[in-house]
Amino acid sequence: MTDSARTSIVLFTRDLRVHDNPALNAAAREGAVVPLFVLDPKILNGSFNRPNRARFLLESLTDLAAALEKRGAGLVIRRGPVAEEVAKLAKAVKASSVHMAGDVSAFSHRREDALREALDPLDCELHVHDDSLFVVPPGQVTATGKTHMSVFSPYHRKWEKEHRRAPLSPPRKLSLPSGVKTGKLPTAGEISKGKTAPHMSEGGETAGRKLFSKWLEQRAEGYADDHDDLAGDRTSRISPYLHFGCLSPLEVVTKAWDIAPAFTRQMAWRDFHAQVLAANPRSTRDDLRPRHDRWRTGKDAEREFKAWQEGRTGWPLVDACMRQLVDEGWMHNRGRLVVGHFLCKTLYLDWRWGAQFFVDHLIDGDTANNTMNWQWVAGTGTDSRFNRILSVSSQAERYDSNGDYVRRYVPELADVDGPKVHAPWKLPPDVRKKLDYPEPIVDVREGNERFLAARGKR
Missing domain, CATH: 1.25.40.80 (Serine Threonine Protein Phosphatase 5, Tetratricopeptide repeat)
Known part of the structure; x- marks a missing residue:
């Protein structure tokens, strides 16, 4: 049963849905609800904001606003520091509580602390729902x-x-306090400027x-x-x-x-x-389990990193995976393992380089998953076999045996039949010349041996 005299704010962060949303349901049980999303300059101007996620976010906010409107309360949009904007709105509507999803990043913890400090003088309680995400x-x-x-x-x-717990049904009806202006949804360009992936998924619940x-x-x-x-x-x-x-x-x-x-x-x-x-909040930048690596730097390292970014390493499976990332803003999970091992262990380049490039392109560039997966493949994270090496050729044979995946994303090799597509350097010289496809930038066996030597284990 709701208390019509009470007003609560739901601060949406990474829970842009109405189904099974503990914060939204808890607020709806208390009385009138102000659904709020704040465009925080710390995120918009930060290193984590990128065009693909900006577009997906806008589509998700648009879909969320429509779902809320069907239930009687539109999505309120505000721009500015989160704690300041929430407190300003809480004071205006005389809110007794603010509900939000709990998160794990250092940024989210700082946001919670700032919110508590801003809401305390208003006698407005912050409720953090750890079972939302x-x-x-x-x-x-x-x-x-x-x-x-x-x-x-x-x-x-x-x-x-x-x-x-059992998943929660969405609230059937929401009541927005009178006089609250919802504000305009941003454009994708307002969130982040730049081109998006040509074939990325549509956002929204x-x-x-x-x-x-x-x-x-x-x-x-x-x-x-x-x-x-x-x-x-x-x-x-x-x-x-x-x-x-x-x-x-x-x-x-x-x-x-x-x-x-x-x-x-x-x-x-x-x-x-x-x-x-x-x-371990510092593990977004620091090795969780240091191996005392001296990651390669210099012109050769930068040249190889660029080839990896562009999908021009001369190793077709690696290149196909990287081109899928740029084309779709997404990459198959097996592909993420392959390109991560290739970068960190075959090329012996810093996992942070790869993690940032993924952040630049992945729609699902989750702080915890992206960081800890990269640390895992680099052997600096939770993998107990920290010197584990994946063979590109073996991965290709097992998971793209006929080369269909490579041909899908590397058009230069589209006419190469069957598994031969994974070893174009074995084709006759006159055929290779017509492909416009690079020679391998590294001998995988030599690269892997270099890595093991650097780690002190042959």
């Missing part, structure tokens, strides 16, 4: 005497046994729910056997919608639990990385 919130699954778990398999076993439902019906049952097949692509592709909170991870896991256990295991990785970052 994760299936199992950070800190809930721990090892004895520790703040978090640093090995995935035992974490996953505990994660599976944790009690999960509506698109995300449709995509996930289709995957559940048509492709989920074969996920365990085929999720690494690059050309077949049985992945759900919902990671951008999870990053922006257009889909609830809890609802996703609940629906997929009995159909695709291998998929829910991947969802557990999200929570695992979140709790690692929450306990």
